[in-house]
Each structure stands twice: as structure tokens, then as C-alpha cells.
Amino acid sequence: MFFYRKFRCSESEIYRLFPGNTPFLRESCRYCFVIVILTNMNNEETMLSRNLSCVKCKETLSTLQSFDGVVVDRCPQCYGTWYDGGELEQTLGNAFDYHAFMKVMSLRLSEYVCPCCKMSMRGLVFKFRNGELLIDHCATCRGFWLDSGELESVRNLAETIKDGVVPLRIGFSAAHPVSVDARNNGWDDKPLLKDSALDHYRNVDYETGAEIKQIEVSAYLFSALTALPIEVFNPVKAPAVGLYLLIMLNIAVFIHTGSLRSEEFMAFMREFGMVPLDVVAGKIHSLLTSMFVHSSFWHLFANMYVLFVFGDNVYDLFSDHGKARGPMIFLLFYAVIGVFSALVHVMMVAGDSVVSNIPVVGASGAVSGVMAAYWRAFPKTRVYQIIFWYPFKLPIWLYLGFWIMFNLILGVIAGSAARISWQAHLGGFVAGYLLLPHLLPFRLEKLQREPQKCQD
Numbered sequence: 001m002f003f004y005r006k007f008r009c010s011e012s013e014i015y016r017l018f019p020g021n022t023p024f025l026r027e028s029c030r031y032c033f034v035i036v037i038l039t040n041m042n043n044e045e046t047m048l049s050r051n052l053s054c055v056k057c058k059e060t061l062s063t064l065q066s067f068d069g070v071v072v073d074r075c076p077q078c079y080g081t082w083y084d085g086g087e088l089e090q091t092l093g094n095a096f097d098y099h100a101f102m103k104v105m106s107l108r109l110s111e112y113v114c115p116c117c118k119m120s121m122r123g124l125v126f127k128f129r130n131g132e133l134l135i136d137h138c139a140t141c142r143g144f145w146l147d148s149g150e151l152e153s154v155r156n157l158a159e160t161i162k163d164g165v166v167p168l169r170i171g172f173s174a175a176h177p178v179s180v181d182a183r184n185n186g187w188d189d190k191p192l193l194k195d196s197a198l199d200h201y202r203n204v205d206y207e208t209g210a211e212i213k214q215i216e217v218s219a220y221l222f223s224a225l226t227a228l229p230i231e232v233f234n235p236v237k238a239p240a241v242g243l244y245l246l247i248m249l250n251i252a253v254f255i256h257t258g259s260l261r262s263e264e265f266m267a268f269m270r271e272f273g274m275v276p277l278d279v280v281a282g283k284i285h286s287l288l289t290s291m292f293v294h295s296s297f298w299h300l301f302a303n304m305y306v307l308f309v310f311g312d313n314v315y316d317l318f319s320d321h322g323k324a325r326g327p328m329i330f331l332l333f334y335a336v337i338g339v340f341s342a343l344v345h346v347m348m349v350a351g352d353s354v355v356s357n358i359p360v361v362g363a364s365g366a367v368s369g370v371m372a373a374y375w376r377a378f379p380k381t382r383v384y385q386i387i388f389w390y391p392f393k394l395p396i397w398l399y400l401g402f403w404i405m406f407n408l409i410l411g412v413i414a415g416s417a418a419r420i421s422w423q424a425h426l427g428g429f430v431a432g433y434l435l436l437p438h439l440l441p442f443r444l445e446k447l448q449r450e451p452q453k454c455q456d
Helices: 087-095 098-103 150-162 197-202 206-212 217-226 241-258 262-272 276-280 286-292 297-321 325-348 364-377 396-417 422-439 444-448
Strands: 025-029 034-038 062-066 070-074 081-083 106-113 120-128 131-137 144-146 382-387 390-395
Touching: 070 087, 081 087, 087 150, 106 131, 131 150, 144 150, 197 297, 197 444, 217 382, 241 262, 241 286, 241 297, 241 325, 262 286, 276 286, 276 325, 286 325, 297 325, 297 364, 325 364, 325 422, 364 396, 364 422, 364 444, 382 396, 390 396, 396 422
Parallel strands: none
Antiparallel strands: 025 034, 062 070, 070 081, 081 144, 106 120, 120 131, 131 144, 382 390
């Protein structure tokens, strides 16, 4: 027999792919950060400590072979068992259909944290006439935590579902059932949508994730050489496709400008850059087009990198508007911030006829607003910043606090004659911070409200 855990902790198919004995293999799970070894094992109970802790009593789990050869992790004190993604299916065999099981589930917030990926788990509730079954499940790695004696109940429930008998759904709640008809509830009483961004981010354990996450060598060198921040821990729910397209558009425009001759380049900057005097004269479209034009590679790279780091999570929040509407509202949010920051620059240089005739280009104002939105939405996150060659994990409020101070000082010292519009950065930051709550598909308080523990 052999031990196997697949990438993303998903269903194991090693039994189908490698029947019988298998040679030594080695793999790494990017969620659990566990080096997994596939090797022959005998039928005796085998201890393979992964240093996982019991979700209830915090004892170190013993990894052992049991249940017809399936390797699981069991607490030696309370005898609760942790099943990685796919292991419960192996244990119960054909009686357990994961997708059918999850379709009929009801949700509660769980007080436990996944021992593998350190995300808050969800309580899966099945209510019958004579009681209910509550088990804990990690939606990220698809692992299950079963208390002592619950395996047989899960087996019976799975067989019941397979036979076509669906348990009663009782909704989502922190401590009490929620009406199935959410239309009769107030805003804050509505059940969280399954697989929503709000549900995802409310279940992220930022403190634990930031504590265990270590910076990689490549990321360290990148940050040390560029002085740019590295996000410590804030996993996205889904790829920010619209954001990636926005970044690609900026890159495409820069490549085009790089192919222009000197006189063509200056004409392009004059036409699509934001010239304050031209804006006052009615050339309003340049407030928008200037956001996609950059003067140098470093100007483009710094803006797009920061947009990529902070923008994907902010973009994620807008996805709860819908697959089509969410990206459009995010782009509207981005454009409004950029236009506002440009108008701040126009007002600041209104009395200087020389500076008012110089084109201003770049997405810095809009990107500053995205940074502010990230801070407001995810105040518990941290970023790596290399200071004197040491990677400090700075709280986002501290990092952006220094950023604001830096822009304020340079804005005051340099004034309106500076080559960089520090005032526009601050204007975009303020706009992003204030505008975010008005465009989100849910109240910001719901995102940041501490999850309540389930009551027995």
C-alpha cells in the first residue's frame, strides 16, 4: 500500500493510476506546504508525522494507515480524524459522492481552522426529524474533520443521499438557523451566497496565514532589488481575468509608444496625455486616456506590479455583482479614481502656466486608489518590505501610512513643479478609499465582521 496526497489536496486518483505497488515518488502541495512521499508501506500501523494539530484540543495528529489502507491523521487524545481531500471518498468507497454530498449541505460558520491550509472551515449541517449532524469541512483543500464516532453517521448519511432521500436544508448562520426564504430577512440576515467572494474572504484566517507564510528566495531578491512590496497572505477566490486584461492593455500601449520616432512620440503624448490647459479648454477624454500611457519601462512596471498585487483581491470583491457586471463595475471604479486624481492635478497646477502645459501620463493615481481600497477591505493583511536586507512583515496600515507620509512630504517640498504629481497620487488614494463602499455588492461591514462561533 502507499501514501498519496495530490496537488491542491483534491481527490486522489493514485489507486486508479498506479494499482498495486508504486515506486518512490515525491510531490509538494501548494496549499498545505507539505512534502508528500509515495512509497510502499506494510500493513502495520505506520506513523508519518506531518506536525498537524488537532482542530479541537491542539494535540499533534498522528498520521496512520487504517480503514482498508487509507492514510489519515488522528488525534491521540480526542480521537477525532482529519481526512485530506479525497481520503473520505477512499474510506467510504462508492457510498460517498462528494458533489452530491455538498449539493444538499447547509452551512454554518465553524470555530475551527483547517490544520492544513489554515483557512477557517465551514460547518456542514444535516438536519433530520430526530436531530442533526454537524461536521467541519475546508472548502479550500476539501478536507473533512470528523469527531470520534461520526464516520458511521457520515456513511449512513451518504447512503441516504445516494438512495435519493435529501436532508432538510436549514440555511446559513453563525449560531441559529436562517429562513430558506431570504427575501423575508433584513440585509444582514441574508444567508451568504455559496462560493461568493464575501463568503471566501470572511473565512480567511489572516493572522495564522501571515504567521506561517515565509518569503521565498526569489521574492526576497525581487523586493530587495526593486523596493517593491510582496503580499504575505491573501488568497484570491478566482483569477482576476479583467484585471489581467487591463494590465495587458497598458503593456500594449507602452510597446506601441516604444516603436514611435521621437517627434511621433511627443505628438502621441500630447494627444493622449493629460495636459491641464487642454482639459480646461475641453479636451476631457485625455483624463481617461492618460491612464494608459507611461513614459518609461520602470514607470509602467511599478504601476502594473502594484496593480497586480493589490488589485486582484479588490477585483475579486466586485465579482459578487455577477460574472459580467462585476468586471464592468471594477473598471468603472478604476476609471473614476484615475479621472479624479487627474482633476486634482489640474486644480493644483492651475496657477502655473508652464506646468499646466506639460502632459501628465500614467496610472499612478488609479493604482493609488486601488491600494486604498485594498487597505479598507483587508485591514488585517500584511506585506513584506525589505529594510536593511531584512524582510519585515508590515501591517498594511503601517506600510500605506508610510506611503502617505512620503507622498505628503514630497508633495509639499516639490510643489506643483515636481516631475511626479504627488498630489494626484494622494487624490486617487482618497477617492479609492471613499468610493469603495458605494460600489461593492455588499456592505463593507459584512466583509470585516468577525465570524461568530457556532454554538452546540
